[in-house]
Amino acid sequence: MPPVGEPIPCPLCGALDQQPLYHPARSPGPVVRCRRCGQVYVSPRLDTHALIFDGPTEGKSAQAVTSADLAEVQGTWEWPLLQAKESERPALDRNSQAALEILERLAGKPGRLLDFGCGGGFFLGAAQAQGWEPYGLEPLPGHAIYARAHFKAQVVTDTLRADSFPAGYFDAITAFQVFEHLPQPRADLLKLAHFLRPGGALLIEVPNFNTWGVRLLGRRHRHFVQDHLNFFSAATLARLLADCGLEVRGHYAPSRYLTWPHLLGHWGSRYLPPPLARRAQALARHPRLAHRMARLNLGDIVAVYGIKP
16 A cells, blocks of 8 residues: 555556546545546545545454444444435435346346445345345444344445355345445455355446536545545546456446435535525425435446356
8 A cells, every 4th residue: 555645556557647637625635637547536535534545444343343233323423324215215216226226137036245335234125135245344333233133134344354154155236336435446345256156246336427526626625535536437447346256247227216305405515505495494394205216327337247267
């Protein structure tokens, strides 16, 4: 791992031939493009406080790292995040369907599924309802506990290691909004490919750098935050899969379903001017909108999928 402040070789091809692009205010460093392969990433890393490098993020007890007791989570900073996700459960389940359909088509039938960076386990819950055996890996202890408690998933509370799981153990592997955070995405994908059986399916979803929103907003785009290190397009993510020995079968721009209260209350407060944000938050509390959903697709998310030959 290069020291803080030193230029970072391209995480895809290893070249150190960088074209400066942006220096966003919230990014952990300048954003550059590799002149050899086109990958966009942060180099050098000037602020690593928001990054997860190795192991669980807090000094939890051994019991908490394997626990399924929600009392371990309540009262922590993770609890409100999990409750907010739970309130969006119908929308999250709907968001899972496109990925699950692709995985079943590629893998042949439901089997063991690993969600790398599974969070609170909401995708695993949707997968389990369709016959998959749910496994997860998650470095946030509270989120891992929630996944074990609510979805009975077998979740390892850790970062990814070469011996996290047996070789060829899984029929399908997913990673949603994870690879943009990884200091070494190629090394981690090689580990995941090792855990996947021949003929097994893999699907990775990331923010899409090659979108009109980034071209319009530049360094002010919402993709540039404290813990994003890599900025993929469909082409660069597909190249990563192919370079790691996987057979790319396609890509798509996932739609997002959100309840109207979440869309108006959460996103409205972040992106609307204060007077409009207050009106949006008041509207979000209207009982007639409580269970209604909106469908969004701005093209700023991309998923690439394939199989292990």
